[in-house]
Amino acid sequence: MFLLDAPITRRRQVARGMFVLGLEAPEIASSVRAGQFVNLGWAGGPLLRRPFSVYRADGDHIEVVLKAVGAGTAQLLGMELGDRVSCLGPLGRGFELAGRSAVLVSGGLGVAPMPLVVRDARTSGMEVTWVHGARTAAELCAEAEGDTLIWATDDGSQGFHGTAVAAAPDGDVVVACGPNRMLAAVAERWPHAQVAVETYMGCGTGVCLGCAVPLRRGGYDRACKEGPVYHAADIDWSALPSHLAYAVGA
Ligand SMILES: Cc1cc2nc3c(=O)[nH]c(=O)nc-3n(C[C@H](O)[C@H](O)[C@H](O)COP(=O)(O)OP(=O)(O)OC[C@H]3O[C@@H](n4cnc5c(N)ncnc54)[C@H](O)[C@@H]3O)c2cc1C
Ligand code: FES
Missing domain, CATH: 3.40.50.80 (Nucleotide-binding domain of ferredoxin-NADP reductase (FNR) module)
Structure with a gap:
């Protein structure tokens, strides 16, 4: 588990109201398994961190996908590229994938x-x-x-x-x-x-x-x-x- 100060590096829309945010988080990107999540906090954000599944990981970056459903997610989607997020992860137990x-x-x-x-x-x-x-x-x-x-x-x-x-x-x-x-x-x-x-x-x-x-x-x-x-x-x-x-x- 790592605690990283991660800049937001990407943002794109993938459905109505649904956005992908990229974060530079090399240690998490290289170790995350499918089904694990990160707990995100940021200056001026809610008291408690907010959990998000890791959507993709490539090179030094991870991505999360979200919609604005409340104050925290709305704040995250209002942030600019380069803004920094405290990123704790990878967390939890992921999927077991074996079979045909x-x-x-x-x-x-x-x-x-x-x-x-x-x-x-x-x-x-x-x-x-x-x-x-x-x-x-x-x-x-x-x-x-x-x-x-x-x-x-x-x-x-x-x-x-x-x-x-x-x-x-x-x-x-x-x-x-x-x-x-x-x-x-x-x-x-x-x-x-x-x-x-x-x-x-x-x-x-x-x-x-x-x-x-x-x-x-x-x-x-x-x-x-x-x-x-x-x-x-x-x-x-x-x-x-x-x-x-x-x-x-x-
Ligand atoms: C392991 C895990 C992984 C998650 N991954 C993702 C993800 O990849 N993308 C994503 O968009 N969301 C994900 N969520 C849900 C996300 O964490 C919540 O939607 C978010 O915390 C809401 O924060 P908020 O401050 O915007 O909303 P709040 O103001 O806290 O709540 C807004 C509304 O969302 C509801 N809500 C709050 N937290 C949750 C929750 N954990 N689950 C369901 N409803 C909730 C509240 O009851 C309220 O109706 C995940 C949750 C968990 C537990
Ligand atoms: S979120 Fe604290 S014990 Fe699971």
Whole structure:
């Protein structure tokens, strides 16, 4: 784990309201695995750092992808190239990628860990099918890729008319990221799928217990340390707090 003072080096738009930010973070770029995340803080930012999956890593740079959903993400997207961000990572446990084929299922901002999944799956010699869904065509991330690429939209404006889960074929390994209600549907169809869950986070390093995830076997563990990647069947989806934005029923 590294704590770096990282300048913002790139910015591009990849869907309506969705932007990629590049950060110069060499130690993280060279060691990050698919599904791991960084916890970002900045001068004048929120009290708590904000977690973001690493989207891509090349050379000395990592990228994150985000939308403005609140004060912190709006501030990040308002920063200029050259502005500096405190970057803690890589954090958490990533995806295990082994087998002949990987099916990637992403909803909306759930694209975030997928380019690194494509990279790591290809390194393992796997054939990659990526099914990417969003509410409407304009919200689909333009950078989805794979040996096979399937689009899905809730309104039918591009690709399959329905959810990414419904559009997806089976594969040796299923990897999913998106709203927790989508991941709960993934758990129904593929109990052994690997899913990256959404929780609130504080420290990102296993200390504050702010990221508790309810488990089917009882008790909780820490999304930032034992997660954020879990086997879908291991999570008690119905016990995720119902008043929070990331609740299954939200
Ligand atoms: C491991 C992990 C990886 C993540 N990766 C990404 C990513 O790659 N790209 C991305 O855009 N977002 C990602 N998130 C979610 C992101 O961290 C939150 O959206 C962000 O912290 C919101 O900060 P804010 O100050 O803008 O919003 P706030 O003002 O804190 O909240 C705005 C709204 O977002 C909701 N919210 C806040 N935090 C979360 C959260 N962690 N999950 C779901 N809803 C939340 C709030 O309930 C509220 O409705 C990730 C979260 C985790 C736990
Ligand atoms: S965020 Fe602090 S323990 Fe997980």
